[in-house]
Amino acid sequence: MGAAISIDYITHHYPKQKDPTLKDIELTVRPGETIALIGQSGCGKSTLLHMLAGLLIPSEGAVRINGHQVIKPSPRWNMMFQKPSLYPWMTVRRNTSLGLIFQGRRDGMNKRVDALLETVGLADKAEVNVQSLSGGQQQRVALARSLATDPELLLLDEPFSALDAFTKVELQEEVSRLSQERGITVVFVTHDIEEAIAMADRVVVMGSNPGTLKHELTVELPHPRDRAGARFNELKAELMEFFGATRHPAARREDTDATAPDAPEEGSAAAESEPDSESGRRAIRAA
Amino acid sequence: MNRDVTFDMPATPGEWGWASLRSLNHLRRALQYPVLGIAGLLALWWWGGWVIANNPDTMAFASFAPGPTLAAFWDLVSSGQVWSPIESSLHRVGFGLLYAILIGVPLGVMIGYFNVLRETTHVPFQFLRMISPLAWMPIAVLAFATWDAAIIFLIAIAAVWPITYATAHGVQRIDPMWLKVGSNLGANPYHTLRYIVMPAIAQDVFAGIRLAVGVAWIVLVPAEYLGVTSGLGYAINDARDTLEYDKLAAFVLVIGLIGYMLDAICVRLIRRSSYHAQG
Numbered sequence: 001m002g003a004a005i006s007i008d009y010i011t012h013h014y015p016k017q018k019d020p021t022l023k024d025i026e027l028t029v030r031p032g033e034t035i036a037l038i039g040q041s042g043c044g045k046s047t048l049l050h051m052l053a054g055l056l057i058p059s060e061g062a063v064r065i066n067g068h069q070v071i072k073p074s075p076r077w078n079m080m081f082q083k084p085s086l087y088p089w090m091t092v093r094r095n096t097s098l099g100l101i102f103q104g105r106r107d108g109m110n111k112r113v114d115a116l117l118e119t120v121g122l123a124d125k126a127e128v129n130v131q132s133l134s135g136g137q138q139q140r141v142a143l144a145r146s147l148a149t150d151p152e153l154l155l156l157d158e159p160f161s162a163l164d165a166f167t168k169v170e171l172q173e174e175v176s177r178l179s180q181e182r183g184i185t186v187v188f189v190t191h192d193i194e195e196a197i198a199m200a201d202r203v204v205v206m207g208s209n210p211g212t213l214k215h216e217l218t219v220e221l222p223h224p225r226d227r228a229g230a231r232f233n234e235l236k237a238e239l240m241e242f243f244g245a246t247r248h249p250a251a252r253r254e255d256t257d258a259t260a261p262d263a264p265e266e267g268s269a270a271a272e273s274e275p276d277s278e279s280g281r282r283a284i285r286a287a
Numbered sequence: 288m289n290r291d292v293t294f295d296m297p298a299t300p301g302e303w304g305w306a307s308l309r310s311l312n313h314l315r316r317a318l319q320y321p322v323l324g325i326a327g328l329l330a331l332w333w334w335g336g337w338v339i340a341n342n343p344d345t346m347a348f349a350s351f352a353p354g355p356t357l358a359a360f361w362d363l364v365s366s367g368q369v370w371s372p373i374e375s376s377l378h379r380v381g382f383g384l385l386y387a388i389l390i391g392v393p394l395g396v397m398i399g400y401f402n403v404l405r406e407t408t409h410v411p412f413q414f415l416r417m418i419s420p421l422a423w424m425p426i427a428v429l430a431f432a433t434w435d436a437a438i439i440f441l442i443a444i445a446a447v448w449p450i451t452y453a454t455a456h457g458v459q460r461i462d463p464m465w466l467k468v469g470s471n472l473g474a475n476p477y478h479t480l481r482y483i484v485m486p487a488i489a490q491d492v493f494a495g496i497r498l499a500v501g502v503a504w505i506v507l508v509p510a511e512y513l514g515v516t517s518g519l520g521y522a523i524n525d526a527r528d529t530l531e532y533d534k535l536a537a538f539v540l541v542i543g544l545i546g547y548m549l550d551a552i553c554v555r556l557i558r559r560s561s562y563h564a565q566g
Contacts, residue, residue, distance in 0.1 A: 053471060073470050073473070074473065079471050081467075081468070087482075087486070088562050088563070101482070102482075131563075
């Protein structure tokens with residue numbers, strides 16, 4: 001059963017920073033729902049995700065999962081990161097089993113892990129060292145590792161942004177399929193508008209300085225989603241507009257002046273406002 | 288160590304038959320330079336012996352040459368005399384290293400982990416590290432009841448630094464994500480140490496131990512010149528006093544051989560504990 005999340009008026013100050021990174025964040029997530037958090041670099045979406053994982057405690061407000069306040073990490077809610085961060089001295093099996101070993105759930109562990117590796121398409125790689133796998137395969141191991149402990153909630157911090165386009169789509173669909181089959185609640189952070197619409201039931205757009213929730217968009221399309229479909233692209237355009245509205249005022253003015261307020265201008269404006277964010281730029285251009 | 292850290296793959300049995308000829312060729316090529324090096328060293332030794340034997344001033348030391356030395360070495364081995372000093376010396380080095388590891392590894396983990404500790408200990412440790420262990424000799428003799436204990440202390444104090452600093456270096460190289468993922472998967476501190484930290488730093492620890500073995504083996508001989516009546520250092524001193532220069536040189540040979548073997552064992556351990564994929 002998926003976890004129910006309630007985020008109650010979170011405000012977060014990092015020490016030594018004048019402005020809060022997050023301000024008055026309020027969000028409720030239903031069990032089994034998939035939520036995309038989308039926004040520019042520095043809007044605090046990753047900070048928010050770390051709070052859901054219990055890896056960071058908000059300075060004000062609280063995160064509650066199934067009614068209990070989150071104060072530390074738990075294998076009931078697992079986080080996946082941009083890099084697979086597998087343990088290079090272990091085999092695929094060992095990496096996948098680790099959560100179960102830590103919880104002392106060794107009974108039937110191998111069988112469980114076999115079934116999981118089968119699910120992510122790595123059944124024949126179980127005894128292989130993870131260093132010999134491709135980036136996509138490594139991220140699949142990380143996914144299997146996250147699912148091994150039967151989490152109620154999966155938190156994904158741009159987990160596919162380092163992958164090539166084909167592998168990315170494959171994994172997005174895999175996560176959607178698995179989370180639906182198992183009824184897992186998913187919250188993921190992304191720069192990629194298409195990824196947000198392809199996976200999420202609800203897309204939440206965040207604004208920066210301080211990080212706030214600006215808009216919400218419900219995606220009612222059935223899975224697997226047709227990315228070339230009319231409704232899909234309508235939603236994409238709608239989200240583009242939301243996204244544009246959270247940008248710097250100067251960039252927005254540029255938009256209204258332009259005859260075609262879409263792709264190229266968006267790209268260059270985003271590039272100016274966040275020169276360090278490669279993936280951000282790419283995502284917006286692709287859209 | 289942990290089974291996970293080894294990548295030695297057994298070759299399939301079928302491979303051996305037809306590939307053995309090629310692997311023999313491979314072995315020959317792998318050995319040709321080491322053999323050349325050994326031959327060069329022997330030639331230099333032989334030449335030195337010849338020079339000493341032909342100079343009237345140094346003729347008395349002619350038994351340092353390869354011939355007499357190897358004859359004495361054979362005597363020591365065949366009569367079994369060689370084993371007792373080796374045993375005493377290895378016993379001291381073994382315990383010295385054991386204490387150095389027991390102190391150095393935990394200390395290194397903490398120095399690598401806590402920046403404050405690293406900065407606080409930097410000056411005092413670098414200061415202590417640069418003091419020759421033999422300078423502690425008089426103090427060690429006063430502080431310990433037996434000579435044996437004093438020598439073990441000297442070896443430990445020499446060996447602890449490379450182990451400490453190599454371990455600290457290993458800890459600093461740990462990817463913070465490994466710890467984050469670990470705690471997310473529900474690792475307790477024991478799990479973190481056993482499944483994440485130890486395998487991650489094993490290679491660095493063994494690299495430190497290798498350096499420590501080198502230092503310990505060097506410190507051992509002069510430390511055994513004093514007080515004790517056993518061990519390789521004592522045997523050398525004893526041979527000098529009785530003017531048995533061939534025996535003296537034979538013990539030097541023994542020291543070199545054992546030192547080489549200890550180092551080779553460490554190299555093997557480093558290789559086995561490395562998690563980097565081997566091509």
